[in-house]
Amino acid sequence: ETGVTQSPTHLIKTRGQQVTLRCSSQSGHNTVSWYQQALGQGPQFIFQYYREEENGRGNFPPRFSGLQFPNYSSELNVNALELDDSALYLCASSRGTSGGAYNEQFFGPGTRLTVL
Amino acid sequence: TQLLEQSPQFLSIQEGENLTVYCNSSSVFSSLQWYRQEPGEGPVLLVTVVTGGEVKKLKRLTFQFGDARKDSSLHITAAQPGDTGLYLCAGVGGAQKLVFGQGTRLTINP
Numbered sequence: 078e079t080g081v082t083q084s085p086t087h088l089i090k091t092r093g094q095q096v097t098l099r100c101s102s103q104s105g106h107n108t109v110s111w112y113q114q115a116l117g118q119g120p121q122f123i124f125q126y127y128r129e130e131e132n133g134r135g136n137f138p139p140r141f142s143g144l145q146f147p148n149y150s151s152e153l154n155v156n157a158l159e160l161d162d163s164a165l166y167l168c169a170s171s172r173g174t175s176g177g178a179y180n181e182q183f184f185g186p187g188t189r190l191t192v193l
Numbered sequence: 194t195q196l197l198e199q200s201p202q203f204l205s206i207q208e209g210e211n212l213t214v215y216c217n218s219s220s221v222f223s224s225l226q227w228y229r230q231e232p233g234e235g236p237v238l239l240v241t242v243v244t245g246g247e248v249k250k251l252k253r254l255t256f257q258f259g260d261a262r263k264d265s266s267l268h269i270t271a272a273q274p275g276d277t278g279l280y281l282c283a284g285v286g287g288a289q290k291l292v293f294g295q296g297t298r299l300t301i302n303p
Contacts, residue, residue, distance in 0.1 A: 184235030
């Protein structure tokens with residue numbers, strides 16, 4: 078069973094640019110959640126996708142957007158990058174259900190984004 | 194807004210000592226989880242506590258969920274250098290999201 082994978086591992090961008098981060102969910106999982114972890118902080122929830130639809134969003138501006146594909150992999154897009162966007166971006170996959178019960182989330186290793 | 198406060202944020206102790214990390218909130222969570230995160234990796238789940246007053250043990254680690262389901266603690270007995278890492282508590286909030294504390298960076302010195 079393949080775990081959650083993320084690409085790229087590291088990325089350096091400049092202010093104002095756009096970035097796309099990718100996540101492949103664990104086999105059998107249909108839900109992907111994205112988190113931002115600033116240096117020295119705990120992860121903060123960005124949004125979650127369940128069966129290709131957004132299923133909850135944290136306190137992040139609209140320039141943070143996402144997609145989930147039919148194979149349940151996911152992308153996180155950030156437009157107009159700011160210095161404060163520098164962080165570790167984590168995705169986590171889980172086996173979601175229509176009833177909404179919480180199921181364990183399995184985290185990928187993250188993408189380290191640096192904005193200069 | 195649901196928030197979790199962890200204390201202490203940093204802890205450096207000698208091998209063999211005991212320690213306790215606290216996780217507190219003013220909100221009630223349906224369950225609370227503890228994770229450990231190594232550099233360059235994502236958080237790895239250690240335990241989930243669900244019932245108020247629940248105590249779970251994982252070898253030298255003891256986890257407790259407060260009676261009111263607003264707080265939790267992690268106690269490590271006879272700490273070892275291999276216990277070094279970032280420990281995160283997380284509450285299961287609405288919309289299936291996890292609400293994380295800011296983490297406790299633990300260093301065990303040989």
